[in-house]
Amino acid sequence: MYSPDPEESVSLFISLSCISLMSVLFGRKTAGTKLNAINYARSLVVSLYLISWLFSFVAAMLVQTNNFNPLSCTLAVYSCIVLYALSKILIYLFLMEKVYVVTAVGTTRSNFMLYRINLALLMPYFGIFSLMIIYRVSEVQEDGACYIGLLPPASVTLILYDIFISSWLTVLFIRPLMSSTSLLQGPSKGKLRIVARRTLMGSIISLFLSTANVITLVLFKGQERGLICLASCTMDVTLNAMSIHWVTSRGSGGSSNGRGSADNTINHSSEEQRTHPSLSLPSEKKVTPLETHISVTVESYVEQYHSTIDDY
Structure with missing residues (x-):
């Protein structure tokens, strides 16, 4: 056997x-x-x-x-x-x-x-x-x-x-x-x-x-x-x-509270931009991570960073 x-x-x-x-x-x-x-x-x-x-x-x-x-x-x-x-x-x-x-x-x-x-x-x-x-x-x-x-x-x-x-x-x-x-x-x-x-x-x-x-x-x-x-x-x-x-993973520096704060900032920034589009100047344009699990990474930030530069 x-x-x-x-x-x-x-x-x-x-x-x-x-x-x-x-x-x-x-x-x-x-x-x-x-x-x-x-x-x-x-x-x-x-x-x-x-x-x-x-x-x-x-x-x-x-x-x-x-x-x-x-x-x-x-x-x-x-x-x-x-x-x-x-x-x-x-x-x-x-x-x-x-x-x-x-x-x-x-x-x-x-x-x-x-x-x-x-x-x-x-x-x-x-x-x-x-x-x-x-x-x-x-x-x-x-x-x-x-x-x-x-x-x-x-x-x-x-x-x-x-x-x-x-x-x-x-x-x-x-x-x-x-x-x-x-x-x-x-x-x-x-x-x-x-x-x-x-x-x-x-x-x-x-x-x-x-x-x-x-x-x-x-x-x-x-x-x-x-x-x-x-x-x-x-x-x-x-x-x-x-x-x-x-x-490609998120850094460990942020706690859950920090993440919640970042999410609130993202939502607040998006709301402001929708309400006051004129406030979004080239020098002030913010880059925010996407909202899917795979996308909330440093690479998402960089990708949007490049796209903001391409826009101006």
């Missing part, structure tokens, strides 16, 4: 835990949210949750069938490549969006040179994706254990690219925080600085997690047990999603 070995049990526990965690995060982020309130940045976050949940779900199924099963072994390496790559692309697009948010003023994405440069820097990832498909490893050994991984041409290229793009995006957040002439400076830009600092931390976390995960692929030289590879990739994707969830 077959009984799971410790590695299989631990891998399955990790997958099931990540499924539960991603379900909770997805529910918290989208509770009470209308579909038409989800803009580009938030759609990236929601998509990342879905991909992370799907990765954990697929990993949970493959972990239980990985031994003595060539098909499961092949599907394991393909899921690691495809779903992991999708999650990384979503994270990079999200970070690029935040670079645009904290550095561009009164210009669209298509007209913002740095945004176009960042998109161009993302293109090599599709070539690396092809390398991962070509240099993949999936084999079932005599003892029935499945071993998957990437050969050095793919794994080394992937780790070098991950380090480069993550470091580049990190520098793009450090520069405006350090510069005295940046858009982030000034007493009225506190929430913009919150966006930059939190996203900087998210970028650093992403760099650390991805580097640690891909280094294991390099060290094993394409001969890592499928159960371990699935578990490490699942943890990588889930922890990255958690860091993005933290980046």
Whole structure:
């Protein structure tokens, strides 16, 4: 009678835990949210949750069938490549969006040179994706254990690219925080600085997690047990999603009373603007968060900040 070995049990526990965690995060982020309130940045976050949940779900199924099963072994390496790559692309697009948010003023994405440069820097990832498909490893050994991984041409290229793009995006957040002439400076830009600092931390976390995960692929030289590879990739994707969830969450500085006060201010300001439209001058135009759960974040403030600048 077959009984799971410790590695299989631990891998399955990790997958099931990540499924539960991603379900909770997805529910918290989208509770009470209308579909038409989800803009580009938030759609990236929601998509990342879905991909992370799907990765954990697929990993949970493959972990239980990985031994003595060539098909499961092949599907394991393909899921690691495809779903992991999708999650990384979503994270990079999200970070690029935040670079645009904290550095561009009164210009669209298509007209913002740095945004176009960042998109161009993302293109090599599709070539690396092809390398991962070509240099993949999936084999079932005599003892029935499945071993998957990437050969050095793919794994080394992937780790070098991950380090480069993550470091580049990190520098793009450090520069405006350090510069005295940046858009982030000034007493009225506190929430913009919150966006930059939190996203900087998210970028650093992403760099650390991805580097640690891909280094294991390099060290094993394409001969890592499928159960371990699935578990490490699942943890990588889930922890990255958690860091993005933290980046897009409200700060902890406000208490419930403070939040109520802010809501009253928002309602009062909106009522004044409806009653006395002439009072809304360009220099006095207020930026207020949206009223759905997913939208009451620092990113909502920044998005409306840009829209107010575009109006004048």
